[in-house]
Amino acid sequence: MRVRTIxxxxxxxxxxxxxxxxxxxEELVLTTExxxxxxxxxxxxxxxxxxxxxxxxxxxxxxxxxxxxWSGTHSHILREIPARxxxxxxxxxxxxxxxxxxxxxxxxxxxxxTAAEAWCLREMSTDVTGVNTSExxxxxxxxxxxxxxxxxxxxxxxxxxxxxxxxxSLIEILSRPAATTQPHWTVETGPVTLDELRRGRRG
Numbered sequence: 001m002r003v004r005t006i007x008x009x010x011x012x013x014x015x016x017x018x019x020x021x022x023x024x025x026e027e028l029v030l031t032t033e034x035x036x037x038x039x040x041x042x043x044x045x046x047x048x049x050x051x052x053x054x055x056x057x058x059x060x061x062x063x064x065x066x067x068x069x070w071s072g073t074h075s076h077i078l079r080e081i082p083a084r085x086x087x088x089x090x091x092x093x094x095x096x097x098x099x100x101x102x103x104x105x106x107x108x109x110x111x112x113x114t115a116a117e118a119w120c121l122r123e124m125s126t127d128v129t130g131v132n133t134s135e136x137x138x139x140x141x142x143x144x145x146x147x148x149x150x151x152x153x154x155x156x157x158x159x160x161x162x163x164x165x166x167x168x169s170l171i172e173i174l175s176r177p178a179a180t181t182q183p184h185w186t187v188e189t190g191p192v193t194l195d196e197l198r199r200g201r202r203g
Contacts, residue, residue: 028141028189032197038125039067040118041141044185047087047096047113051145051183055089055096062086062146064173067124070138070190071131078131085120128194138190145183 029040051061063085071078084102089095096116097109100123108119124141131137178184 028139028187030137030139030189030192030197032128032194033125035127035129036125037069037128037194037197039121039139039141041121041187042118044141044143044187045113045117046143046145046183046185047117049183051087052113055087056091058089058091060086060088063120064144064146065120065124066142067126068140068142069126071135073136074138074190078137079126081124081126083120083124085123087116131194133194133198136191136193138188140186140188142178143185144178147182 027041027043029042031038031040046063047055051063054061065081065083065085067079067081069078069080070076082102083100086099086101088097090097093110095110096113097107098111098116098119099105099107100120106123108116111119121141
């Protein structure tokens with residue numbers, strides 16, 4: 001029987017193609033709706049693993065989100081958008097509820113896992129009125145699951161919402177690197193212009 005060997009270059013090619021697919025699969029998708037820039041990451045799932053285990057054990061799980069936008073060059077930060085969402089799970093209905101705490105309070109209920117994840121991303125949309133429509137933009141999405149200890153710490157002064165959370169302190173939390181044991185996700189996209197998005201060339 002003839003034995004076929006695998007050439008080293010085939011292994012390298014398979015690895016690179018797999019890496020390219022993984023990068024594409026987690027791409028952050030930008031779209032525009034009138035004057036707002038909207039975000040989606042349909043292949044990024046954060047209601048999994050340890051956070052999902054905690055939810056199924058009847059614990060609420062806070063997730064901190066941050067969108068960073070660059071314009072003109074990848075060194076010029078146009079805007080940073082932080083938000084905190086608290087997710088809970090109904091064992092009887094097998095549905096999720098999500099409450100956005102910062103910067104403004106909103107709640108969605110009776111959601112599937114995919115719908116809950118998508119709702120959080122829709123809440124991260126931002127007004128881009130006045131942004132040069134032909135200028136290149138880059139975007140990064142960061143998501144971190146909190147273990148409850150961080151979430152229970154005092155949130156300092158300034159910009160306290162009715163939930164008792166300080167926007168300033170949330171920004172400080174997100175400015176620090178995620179802990180190695182902390183579930184976290186990061187995806188980026190760009191460059192792309194608002195003109196391209198509005199013509200449907202991206203997303």
